Amino acid sequence: MQNYKENEEKRLISSIGNSPLSGYSDELITLNEQGWKKILGHGDLPRWSSGFHALPDVTPSSIDLNAESVRIGLPDDCFESAEEIREALKKMHPWRKGPFDIFGVHIDTEWHSDWKWRRIKDHITPLGGRIILDVGCGSGYHIWRMLGAGADLVIGVDPTPLFSLHFATVKRYTPDSGAFIIPVGIDDMPAGMACFDSVFSMGILYHRRSPLDHLIQLKELLRPGGELILETLVIEGDGESCLTPNGRYAKMRNVWSVPSVKTVEIWLKQVGFTSIRCVDVNVTTVEEQRSTEWMQFESLSDFLDPDDHSKTVEGYPAPRRATIIANT
Numbered sequence: 001m002q003n004y005k006e007n008e009e010k011r012l013i014s015s016i017g018n019s020p021l022s023g024y025s026d027e028l029i030t031l032n033e034q035g036w037k038k039i040l041g042h043g044d045l046p047r048w049s050s051g052f053h054a055l056p057d058v059t060p061s062s063i064d065l066n067a068e069s070v071r072i073g074l075p076d077d078c079f080e081s082a083e084e085i086r087e088a089l090k091k092m093h094p095w096r097k098g099p100f101d102i103f104g105v106h107i108d109t110e111w112h113s114d115w116k117w118r119r120i121k122d123h124i125t126p127l128g129g130r131i132i133l134d135v136g137c138g139s140g141y142h143i144w145r146m147l148g149a150g151a152d153l154v155i156g157v158d159p160t161p162l163f164s165l166h167f168a169t170v171k172r173y174t175p176d177s178g179a180f181i182i183p184v185g186i187d188d189m190p191a192g193m194a195c196f197d198s199v200f201s202m203g204i205l206y207h208r209r210s211p212l213d214h215l216i217q218l219k220e221l222l223r224p225g226g227e228l229i230l231e232t233l234v235i236e237g238d239g240e241s242c243l244t245p246n247g248r249y250a251k252m253r254n255v256w257s258v259p260s261v262k263t264v265e266i267w268l269k270q271v272g273f274t275s276i277r278c279v280d281v282n283v284t285t286v287e288e289q290r291s292t293e294w295m296q297f298e299s300l301s302d303f304l305d306p307d308d309h310s311k312t313v314e315g316y317p318a319p320r321r322a323t324i325i326a327n328t
Helices: 002-017 022-040 046-053 084-092 113-120 141-148 161-171 211-221 261-270
Strands: 070-072 101-104 105-108 133-136 155-158 179-182 196-202 223-236 273-283 307-311 322-327
Touching: 002 022, 002 196, 002 223, 022 133, 022 141, 022 179, 046 084, 046 161, 070 141, 084 105, 101 161, 113 141, 113 179, 113 223, 113 273, 133 141, 141 155, 141 196, 161 179, 196 211, 196 261, 211 223, 223 261, 261 273
Parallel strands: 070 101, 133 155, 133 196, 155 179, 196 223
Antiparallel strands: 101 105, 223 322, 273 322
């Protein structure tokens, strides 16, 4: 992984240097170094990296970033059997965000992240030529969809070490693409960058102790006229509605608040966003988030009341998600 990290850092330096982010190059590279130090010292790295290095060292005959299951190569591209590739990929269990197709092996991730992309893609400003930040990017599934939609440069931030290995699994086969993960959280990002054309924050707001501070952070990362794509848990209700769980929500420890759509819109207006519009609301189903052979731990069906899926096991309203778009 050390070689991958070093080569990826060279490409990141080059990509940043040719973009409006150039003034923050030193800070971003330092953050990347800090994040990778944690990855390289992680106790599970030997297992993860053994899977990574067991994957075929070939040039894929085709790559499709616009496929709902992001596709790298075809089965005939390599000598390794599908079972060998499957076993290599499974060493990087659990796979939560996807799906992916690696040389014909379908990674059926816990989340159908393709469903989320399908819900938002026709509502956002076309991504052609844009510089994008994906906050809490996970495995990078949406980074690849953004790049497939024409973005020039997409940087994801996420401090979870395994997600960087999942991202690297795809990036090794398209090394010169303008897609990167810096393995840190949003709190580590330089303040007031105001460089990005689009900032995505999907599934993050309810994990923040202070949601308004998070919205301010997002706004300060956007250039004037930039676009925020915010996806979050919500409850039904008016502008005064906000659920503050007493303990866990759907077995999650770190859910601090679940506002109504109207409350989120008020928060966005309070911190200075304009052109605020809710473009989608949906209830998360056990078909969209579930356990699979690629993520064998508990999932949504275990988080809901077994007798009433309209409630969590704690008795709160079941997960409902909204996507709200706004501009600076």
